Amino acid sequence: MDKYKGKKPITIVTGCLGSGKTTILQEILKDDEIKKNTAVIVNEFGKVGLDHHLLRKSVERTILLNNGCICCNSREDLAEELKSLLNMDEMGVSTFDRVIIETTGMADPSPILFTVLTNPLLQHRYVIDCVIATVDAKNGLLQFENNPELIKQITVADKIVITKTDITPEEEIGELLKLITDISPSCELHRAIHGQVEKSIIIGNKASYPSPLKQSNISRDNHYSSDIRSISFTIKKPLDWTAFGLWLSMLLHAKGEDVLRVKGLLDVGEKGPIVLNGVQHIIHPPQHLEEWPLDEKNSHLVFILRSIDPQSIERSLKAFQTFLNTEIELLELQAVL
Ligand SMILES: Nc1nc2c(ncn2[C@@H]2O[C@H](COP(=O)(O)OP(=O)(O)OP(=O)(O)O)[C@@H](O)[C@H]2O)c(=O)[nH]1
Numbered sequence: 001m002d003k004y005k006g007k008k009p010i011t012i013v014t015g016c017l018g019s020g021k022t023t024i025l026q027e028i029l030k031d032d033e034i035k036k037n038t039a040v041i042v043n044e045f046g047k048v049g050l051d052h053h054l055l056r057k058s059v060e061r062t063i064l065l066n067n068g069c070i071c072c073n074s075r076e077d078l079a080e081e082l083k084s085l086l087n088m089d090e091m092g093v094s095t096f097d098r099v100i101i102e103t104t105g106m107a108d109p110s111p112i113l114f115t116v117l118t119n120p121l122l123q124h125r126y127v128i129d130c131v132i133a134t135v136d137a138k139n140g141l142l143q144f145e146n147n148p149e150l151i152k153q154i155t156v157a158d159k160i161v162i163t164k165t166d167i168t169p170e171e172e173i174g175e176l177l178k179l180i181t182d183i184s185p186s187c188e189l190h191r192a193i194h195g196q197v198e199k200s201i202i203i204g205n206k207a208s209y210p211s212p213l214k215q216s217n218i219s220r221d222n223h224y225s226s227d228i229r230s231i232s233f234t235i236k237k238p239l240d241w242t243a244f245g246l247w248l249s250m251l252l253h254a255k256g257e258d259v260l261r262v263k264g265l266l267d268v269g270e271k272g273p274i275v276l277n278g279v280q281h282i283i284h285p286p287q288h289l290e291e292w293p294l295d296e297k298n299s300h301l302v303f304i305l306r307s308i309d310p311q312s313i314e315r316s317l318k319a320f321q322t323f324l325n326t327e328i329e330l331l332e333l334q335a336v337l
Contacts, residue, residue, distance in 0.1 A: 007127040008086075010099045011202055012112055014153045015134030016143045017105030017261040017304060018279030020163035020195060024134065025102060027195035028202050037097035039085050041078070043104050078112065079119050086125055098203065099126070105261065105304075108152040109133075132202060133157035134192075137168035139279050140176045142257075146306075154180055159188040159201055166193045228260070231310035232331045233317065235299035238269035239326040247320050248283065251313070256281035261304040267297060276301075300331070 013021045029035050078101075088094040103109055109131055116122045133153040136143065140162075143150050154160060160180055165173055177189065190201055244266070252259060257280055264276035272289035303313055310333055317328050 004127050007125055008096070008098060009129035010101060010116060010126050011129050012101045012103065012109050012131045013134070014103045014107055014109040014131065014157065015105065016136060016139070016147055016150050016153070018139070018277065019105065019134040019136040020192065021102050021134050023163070023195035024161065024192060024197055024202070025100060027197070028199055031199060034199065034203055039096040039099045041081055041099060041101045043102065043107070078115055079122060082116070082122055082126060100202070108149050109156050110152065113156070130159060131157045132159045132161060134161045134163050135176065135180065136164050136279065137162050137173050137176060138164045138282060141172065142280065144179060151183060154183050154187070157184070157187055159190060160184070161190045161192045161197060161201065163192050165191050227307050228304065229310045230302060230304045230334045231313055232300060232302040234329050234331045235267065235301060235326050236329065237326040238267045239299065239324045241268040241274065243320070243323040243325070247317070247324070251316070252278070252281055252283070255308055258306045258308050259303060260306055262302070264301040265299060266301065267299045273299065
């Protein structure tokens with residue numbers, strides 16, 4: 001990759017919770033050439049990241065950073081992973097041409113840029129190729145109101161991909177596009193339905209980052225809104241999917257706006273699990289996987305909540321577990337701030 005002067009390009013994919021980052025990566029990584037030459041770093045809240053299981057199906061070289069949020073604290077873990085990838089590449093153990101970093105939905109991506117641009121070794125060996133922000137057409141207007149990090153993501157991004165245009169009226173998309181271009185008049189705009197994008201949007205950009213304007217956004221102390229918590233569960237036995245659907249509908253009916261994200265890999269007694277995916281009031285059509293992405297077959301369920309006591313979710317789930325015909329165990333309770 002001469003145009004990068006021997007440096008390995010990094011693409012950062014950011015975007016609000018559930019805005020379609022993993023879906024785009026899964027699509028891109030179907031390309032054999034990209035799959036072979038790409039290392040993926042995924043940052044998720046909590047111990048039970050689910051996205052990396054799904055991405056690992058595409059690329060073996062998928063690393064989960066779950067020690068807090070990639071956007072805050074020290075980014076030493078990210079720096080260490082990037083160095084260790086270089087070591088493996090040099091030893092020929094696992095070679096790669098490019099890194100894709102998927103941030104959490106809550107992330108301000110600028111500390112990632114800061115890490116790469118200020119660490120002497122990383123600066124010498126990597127180049128930030130491009131920052132892509134996904135914006136959910138269906139939830140975007142609401143997310144603009146409630147999620148300050150979306151504005152940071154948009155201001156830092158070189159390219160914005162509007163997702164879920166298939167389920168959003170054109171007028172809403174128009175309103176959203178206007179907001180985005182008001183915030184970032186020079187960004188490139190693209191649309192994606194179910195992750196289908198031109199691969200050149202993600203791969204093969206020119207190493208133009210950072211522009212002086214965007215560099216001024218880079219700081220370490222940006223943070224996301226407080227009162228956000230995550231809670232995750234393991235579920236030991238197959239659960240009753242219909243009863244679970246009922247429980248979840250009740251929860252979202254009562255509190256949907258503050259259930260920022262729900263994700264699950266659920267054993268419902270079939271050969272493979274169901275991937276559950278919800279953003280606020282919207283539950284996307286569950287995906288039935290042919291097989292489990294890992295040897296371990298326990299169900300996992302993760303909630304990211306705003307202004308909701310996570311333990312109330314635990315109490316409610318446990319009270320309902322007889323109907324779910326299973327046993328729910330708390331895996332982790334994380335105060336994000
Ligand atoms: N209808 C529709 N659904 C989509 C589209 N893109 C993604 N989805 C669905 O939206 C849900 C969330 O997508 P993900 O790719 O997991 O979102 P994410 O940004 O990686 O989520 P986090 O990592 O939790 O922030 C999934 O159920 C996807 O299938 C789209 O263009 N149209």
